[in-house]
Amino acid sequence: MVVAGYAVSESIRRRVFPVVLVLTASFLALYGFGVYKAYQSVDSSAVESIGEGAFVDQRVLFSATLFGLSIFAVLFLGTVLAIFLTHAVVRGDAERGLLQPLVVRPVGRAALLAGRCGAAVLVCAVYVVAVYALALLITHWITGWWPDRIVAPALELAAAVAVIVVISLFGSIVLSAIANGIAIFMVFGAGLVAGLLGQIGEALDSDSLNTIADVASWVLPFEALYQDALNRITADTVGFTKVALSLGPFGGAQPAGLWLAPYVVAYVAALAAVGLWAFNRKDL
Amino acid sequence: MYARRVTAFRAQGLAKRYGSVVALGGVDLEVAEGELVGLLGPNGAGKSTLVKIACGLVRPSAGTAEVAGAPAGSAAARAALGYLAELFRFPGWYTADELLALHQRLAGSDGGEPERAELLELVGLAEAKARKVEAMSKGMQQRLGIAQALVGRPRLLFLDEPTSALDPLGRRTVRELLEELRRRGVSVLLNSHLLSEVELVCDRVVILSRGVVVSAGRTEELARPRGVEVDTDSGTRLFEAARREDAPGIVRDLVAAGDQVYGVRVLETTLEEIYLEAVEGETS
Numbered sequence: 001m002v003v004a005g006y007a008v009s010e011s012i013r014r015r016v017f018p019v020v021l022v023l024t025a026s027f028l029a030l031y032g033f034g035v036y037k038a039y040q041s042v043d044s045s046a047v048e049s050i051g052e053g054a055f056v057d058q059r060v061l062f063s064a065t066l067f068g069l070s071i072f073a074v075l076f077l078g079t080v081l082a083i084f085l086t087h088a089v090v091r092g093d094a095e096r097g098l099l100q101p102l103v104v105r106p107v108g109r110a111a112l113l114a115g116r117c118g119a120a121v122l123v124c125a126v127y128v129v130a131v132y133a134l135a136l137l138i139t140h141w142i143t144g145w146w147p148d149r150i151v152a153p154a155l156e157l158a159a160a161v162a163v164i165v166v167i168s169l170f171g172s173i174v175l176s177a178i179a180n181g182i183a184i185f186m187v188f189g190a191g192l193v194a195g196l197l198g199q200i201g202e203a204l205d206s207d208s209l210n211t212i213a214d215v216a217s218w219v220l221p222f223e224a225l226y227q228d229a230l231n232r233i234t235a236d237t238v239g240f241t242k243v244a245l246s247l248g249p250f251g252g253a254q255p256a257g258l259w260l261a262p263y264v265v266a267y268v269a270a271l272a273a274v275g276l277w278a279f280n281r282k283d284l
Numbered sequence: 285m286y287a288r289r290v291t292a293f294r295a296q297g298l299a300k301r302y303g304s305v306v307a308l309g310g311v312d313l314e315v316a317e318g319e320l321v322g323l324l325g326p327n328g329a330g331k332s333t334l335v336k337i338a339c340g341l342v343r344p345s346a347g348t349a350e351v352a353g354a355p356a357g358s359a360a361a362r363a364a365l366g367y368l369a370e371l372f373r374f375p376g377w378y379t380a381d382e383l384l385a386l387h388q389r390l391a392g393s394d395g396g397e398p399e400r401a402e403l404l405e406l407v408g409l410a411e412a413k414a415r416k417v418e419a420m421s422k423g424m425q426q427r428l429g430i431a432q433a434l435v436g437r438p439r440l441l442f443l444d445e446p447t448s449a450l451d452p453l454g455r456r457t458v459r460e461l462l463e464e465l466r467r468r469g470v471s472v473l474l475n476s477h478l479l480s481e482v483e484l485v486c487d488r489v490v491i492l493s494r495g496v497v498v499s500a501g502r503t504e505e506l507a508r509p510r511g512v513e514v515d516t517d518s519g520t521r522l523f524e525a526a527r528r529e530d531a532p533g534i535v536r537d538l539v540a541a542g543d544q545v546y547g548v549r550v551l552e553t554t555l556e557e558i559y560l561e562a563v564e565g566e567t568s
Contacts, residue, residue, distance in 0.1 A: 097372040105390035
């Protein structure tokens with residue numbers, strides 16, 4: 001708890017934190033302005049006919065697409081925060097001489113790593129849920145639309161960022177601070193690209209692309225969590241509105257299934273165990 | 285009744301290799317309770333590696349190290365020691381008092397505010413209690429580092445170049461602090477390049493070169509006679525083969541011969557000469 005308290009204090013007092021807050025406020029302001037201006041061009045009461053007996057609810061299509069965009073932005077901002085808080089925790093801090101005075105204390109390396117991890121997860125999860133909630137309120141305030149699921153996507157986004165925290169902490173044991181920061185951003189990008197490939201694979205009915213996306217989702221489960229969160233916001237939406245959504249950039253997400261949660265727990269536990277083993281053997 | 289004396293620190297056959305580079309090549313070293321030992325050697329001799337193994341920061345390739353009877357790196361060993369690294373850094377946003385409070389919690393010290401006040405007083409930083417680390421000079425940070433190492437009343441202190449950034453006054457403060465620690469029975473392993481400082485405060489010196497102990501003992505034991513120097517009215521005369529016990533006879537003979545004697549000095553090799561001889565001129 002002492003280490004976690006230290007790490008939370010460090011997270012908040014680091015110069016990067018105000019920068020993230022300013023970026024977040026800017027994003028939310030721009031998002032709100034964008035949704036407001038775009039929504040003016042949408043007839044909110046319109047249910048557009050696209051053929052005989054086929055209709056698309058424009059308000060749902062518009063709101064879910066833009067809220068899907070905000071979910072992507074929330075994940076991106078949460079990832080930026082997670083990386084900045086964790087990319088230098090072991091090797092970076094050791095190279096700067098910040099780590100040694102802490103490691104020689106009786107608390108031990110395991111508690112140190114757990115405390116740093118817990119603090120980063122807490123800060124990032126609170127941040128992600130708060131920004132998600134604000135984006136949701138902005139969307140609802142302007143369009144009057146609520147997603148089909150509200151709490152579960154927020155928790156999945158928080159879990160996705162927690163996975164990134166653990167991957168970044170693991171990377172910080174073996175890589176220098178800058179190398180790790182770059183590597184985690186690339187991993188994050190790779191996950192998103194794999195997700196897009198999966199959506200394209202669904203649209204083209206390509207087994208190869210779908211397989212690539214599936215493997216990537218298992219290797220980088222934050223992507224599966226993000227996709228599942230996206231899917232849940234229109235989980236009960238049906239008909240041509242759902243079809244129209246699935247054609248958009250944030251609508252083709254696939255549900256992850258029941259195994260995702262236990263798999264993520266096992267993934268994090270395995271990565272933490274290997275990371276701790278490596279940290280315990282690391283010369284500082 | 286015989287009570288086994290527990291040495292503060294013991295290294296036996298301690299070795300460390302980094303690939304093909306031998307940092308320590310089998311070092312035997314003991315620091316007794318309350319003893320102040322100076323660890324000398326050129327850059328790359330293995331001094332910092334030895335201290336880091338003792339603190340549990342580096343894993344030895346061979347040999348054993350014990351701190352207060354416990355294996356180096358164990359929780360019991362870490363609880364018994366204080367450490368100031370050669371290259372260290374503290375979070376800039378902490379005040380001196382907050383930093384010591386953090387280390388009190390990490391060390392499990394119940395000393396509270398009185399301990400912090402005493403330590404800051406001891407290193408001459410009582411007035412800087414509320415000053416942030418980032419607003420301190422390097423010398424002040426080094427003294428704060430020493431105070432940090434003393435949190436929790438450690439039995440053994442490892443100081444790696446603790447005066448490298450200090451001005452002459454700061455060095456004197458540290459020297460007085462080391463003498464105070466000796467009075468309190470705290471053992472100190474002082475790693476320093478400042479031979480004059482080591483000579484002034486240490487009970488014993490250990491000289492490392494290329495990872496092995498090349499000389500060890502009390503300075504007066506290591507010193508060799510260099511003759512007797514006498515100031516007379518006809519100038520300074522050096523009796524190279526003479527020893528301390530020869531001085532009265534030399535003076536008597538000179539006076540009998542009609543010389544005026546103004547001063548007599550018994551010459552011995554200085555620590556610097558002992559050091560240079562031991563390391564055979566190696567610089568790094």
